[in-house]
Amino acid sequence: MAKNLTTREEDYSKWYNELVIKADMAEMSGVRGCMVIKPYGFAIWEKMQAELDRMFKETGHQNAYFPLFIPKSYFSKEASHVDGFAKECAVVTHYRLKNDESGKGIVVDPDAKLEEELIVRPTSETIIWDTYRKWIQSYRDLPILVNQWANVVRWEMRTRLFLRTSEFLWQEGHTAHATEAEAIAEAEQMMNVYADFVENHMAVPVIKGLKTESERFAGALETYCIEALMQDGKALQAGTSHFLGQNFAKAFDVKFADKEGGLDYVWATSWGVSTRLMGALIMTHSDDNGLVLPPKLAPDQVVIVPIYRNDEQFDAVSEVANDLMTKLRAKGIRVKYDNRDTHKPGWKFNEYELKGVPVRIAIGPKDVEKGTVELARRDTLTKEFIPKEDVVTKVEALMEEIQENLYKKAIDFRSNNTTEVDSYDEFKKVLDEKGGFILAHWDGTAATEERVKNETKATIRCIPLDDNNEPGNCMVTGNPSARKVLFARAY
Known part of the structure; x- marks a missing residue:
């Protein structure tokens, strides 16, 4: 378990890789460069996804879905865009397999060559702007505020779980506006939404800024970004929002009739964050004992572990545990009662420390007699005994306290570095x-x-x-x- 983790000081990269695997978040797959996100890791991503989705919708955006495949000709319409992604594109050339006539298994059918190759999307600007051409005729059709939750492929030679894989999950917003000022305001707004989410939910402080011309997104006139600092002193780009000007509208001939009756090209933005945020979360807060999760994103905010030697003790402990679980859940706190009889309490303590559960409550026969429980915090690794009747109030307060403590610790680290x-x-x-x-x-x-x-x-x-x-x-x-x-x- 956690005791076998390489320390951060010894080898930060190895520590990170071991932690992702040992905490049961993800693993490399049978496809080179691609990962399997395991249930625990995906539960954290779902928390991120749900909160971001809520924030997008509160700012007027709607979700849609566009094809995974993009005709190759679409990419050639915006020169800087194709230059930016050409070396990372996966290309579909055939649409059928067949049995090899010599009995050597399955082969690509040479007669099933596509008339035009299809690119597996590295990003969706081209297919979306081809679609927007059909949706937009006049100023009454604007703005279009669309977001897509999807997977993308950018072929990577050197991969690392969550941080850099050939296929990854993300969201990509694509908006269309009648004026330059509206599009710039949108790009700035979404950078601020990302900063709000990363700071207030992930407890990761960020610096908001503009990318230099050489670091901008391919096809953008301006790229806004948020940058975070990891514990090893390296930066991680946590989100980007792009003002695309009229580049894609001109490439795909997307014009609209304005209020005066004239024709003009539409102004555009795109913006996105990905499962790289999982890497940022791990590397900002975690320690040599395992994950440290902020309460707002922890799949389980509290875990209750019973300690007992016989059925009678188990029944008594479980009565207290179930009562606490019911009361905590009534307050909206995510609680797990781990009453498995296949693992000992010490093993469970190690497991939940490794998985970063913010608060652990242990209840044994003596606690039942005294009317107390043992409460442990993951962020400080401290323990205390508190009266049973104070647990709900204490845990509610701890959810905010731990969240704030993790942010303060991260911002102090950034200031010192x-x-x-x-x-x-x-x-x-x-x-x-x-x-x-x-x-x-x-x-x-x-x-x-x-x-x-x-x-x-x-x-x-x-x-x-x-x-x-x-x-x-x-x-x-x-x-x-x-x-x-x-x-x-x-x-």
């Missing part, structure tokens, strides 16, 4: 010895950005949208710089 530097030598020293986020002036050129990336493997994570925009001089070239930007090595 964010460094401002003025020189390139200082930058490289901090990057190698400390890591984390580094704020430094950049002259705004792609050449300087590429040099830093090639020499240090650090990238500009974003141009922060905060008010800290004092001008200065680029740490590399000494040329004028409008403000400091955020650098880090990243996943």
Whole structure:
């Protein structure tokens, strides 16, 4: 169980991989580069999905579904888009198999070649904008605010569970607007929705910003992003929202009649988060004992473990446990009563510590006599005995307290691992010895950005949208710089 986990200090990458598998969240599949998300991992993703879906609908969006397959010709209509995804695309060329005539099994039927190859979607802008052309005629048809929950394929050579797999789950919003200002407001709104979700539900602090031109989504005029810092000092992009301008409308000839009777191209956005958020959740909060989950996303917020030696004790303990479970559930708290007789209490304690359940309650015969229970917190690994009648009130308070504690711990870590530097030598020293986020002036050129990336493997994570925009001089070239930007090595 947890005792066999590699420590973070020993090998952070190995710790992460072991934790995902040992906590029963996911495993690699028989398909190279693709994962199986196991029930416990999927239960956490479902919590994320449900909350995000609620937030999308509150901002006026509706869910729809578009094909998995995209005709190859659609990709060639938007040049920068195809350049951005060409190397990651999986391509369907045939539509039938047959038995090999020499008896060697199944082969692709050479006579079943598709007239036009189909791309397995890496993202859906092209198929959606081909569809929007049929939906949009006038300003009365706008805005279109659509979201899709789907899987996508981006062929990966080096994979890691949740963080980078050839197939992954995500949502992708695709909206159409009558004006540039509306589309920009939409892109900014969705970045803020993502930040709200990640901070208030995942308890992960983020920095909101703009991507540099070289880091933008393929086909976007502007990419808004949220960046989070993991415990190993690397950044993780937790969500992106793109202002697409009229690029896709022009590529797919999507025009509308405005209020004055003139014709104009539609303005567009797209935005998405994926199962990478699972990786962010794990790497922000978890420790050498296993997962640490914020209560808002934990499949089980409380687990009750009975301790007994005989049927009489079991009956007495179960009566207390079932009563507590009923009262906690009445308050909307997700409770599991683990009364399996196939595993000992100590084994169960290890299991739920490894799986990150926020609160564990243990009840034994002595507790029944005294009218108490043992309550353990996963975030602090502390235990206390409390009266049975105080459990519901205590647990309700702990749900908020643990959530806030995890966020505070993460934001303190980020503060302690964010460094401002003025020189390139200082930058490289901090990057190698400390890591984390580094704020430094950049002259705004792609050449300087590429040099830093090639020499240090650090990238500009974003141009922060905060008010800290004092001008200065680029740490590399000494040329004028409008403000400091955020650098880090990243996943």
